[in-house]
Amino acid sequence: MSEKKVSHTKWMKRAIFLASLGKNTTSPNPQVGAVILDRNGNLISEGFHYKAGMPHAEAMAFNNLKKDASGGSIYINLEPCCHQGRTPPCVDRVISSGIKKVFISIEDPDTRVAGKGIKLLKEAGIQVHLGLCKKESLDLNKAFIHRNITKKAFGVLKWAMSIDGRIALKNGKSKWITNQESRSLVHSFRAEFDAIIIGGNTLRRDNPLLTSRGSKNPEPLRVVFTKSLDLPSKSNLWDCKKAKTLVIYDSSTANEKYLTRIPKCVEVKKVSSDNPELISKILAKRGCNKVLWECGPKLATAAIQFNCIQETIAFIAPKILGGENSMNPFGDFEFEEMNEIIKLSYSQFSLIENDICVKSSLKN
Numbered sequence: 001m002s003e004k005k006v007s008h009t010k011w012m013k014r015a016i017f018l019a020s021l022g023k024n025t026t027s028p029n030p031q032v033g034a035v036i037l038d039r040n041g042n043l044i045s046e047g048f049h050y051k052a053g054m055p056h057a058e059a060m061a062f063n064n065l066k067k068d069a070s071g072g073s074i075y076i077n078l079e080p081c082c083h084q085g086r087t088p089p090c091v092d093r094v095i096s097s098g099i100k101k102v103f104i105s106i107e108d109p110d111t112r113v114a115g116k117g118i119k120l121l122k123e124a125g126i127q128v129h130l131g132l133c134k135k136e137s138l139d140l141n142k143a144f145i146h147r148n149i150t151k152k153a154f155g156v157l158k159w160a161m162s163i164d165g166r167i168a169l170k171n172g173k174s175k176w177i178t179n180q181e182s183r184s185l186v187h188s189f190r191a192e193f194d195a196i197i198i199g200g201n202t203l204r205r206d207n208p209l210l211t212s213r214g215s216k217n218p219e220p221l222r223v224v225f226t227k228s229l230d231l232p233s234k235s236n237l238w239d240c241k242k243a244k245t246l247v248i249y250d251s252s253t254a255n256e257k258y259l260t261r262i263p264k265c266v267e268v269k270k271v272s273s274d275n276p277e278l279i280s281k282i283l284a285k286r287g288c289n290k291v292l293w294e295c296g297p298k299l300a301t302a303a304i305q306f307n308c309i310q311e312t313i314a315f316i317a318p319k320i321l322g323g324e325n326s327m328n329p330f331g332d333f334e335f336e337e338m339n340e341i342i343k344l345s346y347s348q349f350s351l352i353e354n355d356i357c358v359k360s361s362l363k364n
Contacts, residue, residue, distance in 0.1 A: 011035050011075040012105055012133045016140060018048040018057070019077050024216055025051045027194045028287025030108070030144040032057040032078045036099070039071035052287075056081065058090040062097060070098030077137045079108040082117040091117045095124045103129045105137035109148040143290035146310065152280040153195070153291040157300055158186065158313040159329045166321035167297070167329050172205050174327075178317045182355045189313070191216035194288035195246075197279060199299040200226035209236045210294070211243050219243035221288070225299065226250070227274050229258035240265035248282065250274045277306040301331040304342065309362060312344065316356045 018033025047060025
């Protein structure tokens with residue numbers, strides 16, 4: 001690898017690192033970092049996007065300039081925007097700066113940008129280099145990219161089970177399968193998500209709080225999907241001071257007389273069927289890039305069947321629950337051949353005291 005190549009990679013990796021500083025706070029926007037060098041290759045500014053409505057990475061970097069950027073270069077992990085949103089177009093700022101070279105890792109999948117920003121830069125006579133550290137940039141913004149391409153939120157399914165694959169006894173009792181350390185880790189995991197989804201059965205059985213316990217502010221949106229609307233009149237999720245709650249119900253099966261049980265502070269939305277894809281699309285439209293499914297077996301099975309799940313997190317405890325009627329993480333997929341089964345890839349394993357945490361991606 002040449003010295004110039006090494007240098008370019010170094011600065012793009014710096015931009016990607018800066019972008020990661022906005023983790024958990026940028027939705028519905030992507031994570032973006034920017035690094036500006038002068039005409040001699042010296043670092044003169046950098047910035048990153050922290051939160052929607054605040055300056056984009058390029059704007060922050062230009063605001064932090066220590067000297068004139070004319071004739072210099074800028075490294076950005078995502079194509080700069082070229083549309084007027086809550087902040088001005090970044091492309092205009094780059095062009096007016098006098099910068100001569102722009103290094104962009106990946107194109108922005110947002111249809112308002114999607115190559116248009118690069119086109120404007122080239123038309124302004126600026127050299128544009130695309131594709132540096134592409135893999136790292138795709139991974140960093142995989143949820144944002146997925147939402148823009150599929151119009152569905154990037155879904156992660158989480159469950160806890162015994163070593164014999166049970167998530168609860170046949171009477172529904174499950175407290176506690178995993179240890180305290182694993183449960184605390186789940187609270188911190190939740191800070192990575194824009195919304196957390198459960199089904200009506202989970203609400204009735206567990207009365208969960210579904211918060212990050214203060215690791216994220218504001219807390220993720222708490223979403224309950226119900227086919228019946230037969231939800232308890234008292235619930236931790238009805239306390240909207242802790243976090244916002246959204247109830248989505250299947251209007252084809254629900255008894256709407258139960259709506260009176262739901263407090264006014266809780267948002268309610270109806271959908272036409274029990275297809276979980278409708279939930280994912282609603283949340284994507286609200287700007288949720290990444291959502292956590294903490295639901296029971298029926299909803300988990302349907303969510304996988306309708307491609308709402310891209311990754312899984314399983315906590316496995318060294319306990320045996322036994323019993324043919326004990327609850328499994330999933331329902332029947334009705335597979336008849338081994339080539340039909342769901343395969344996972346890129347698994348990561350970690351030990352949480354005596355529990356095992358397995359993170360995996362679903363194969364496309």
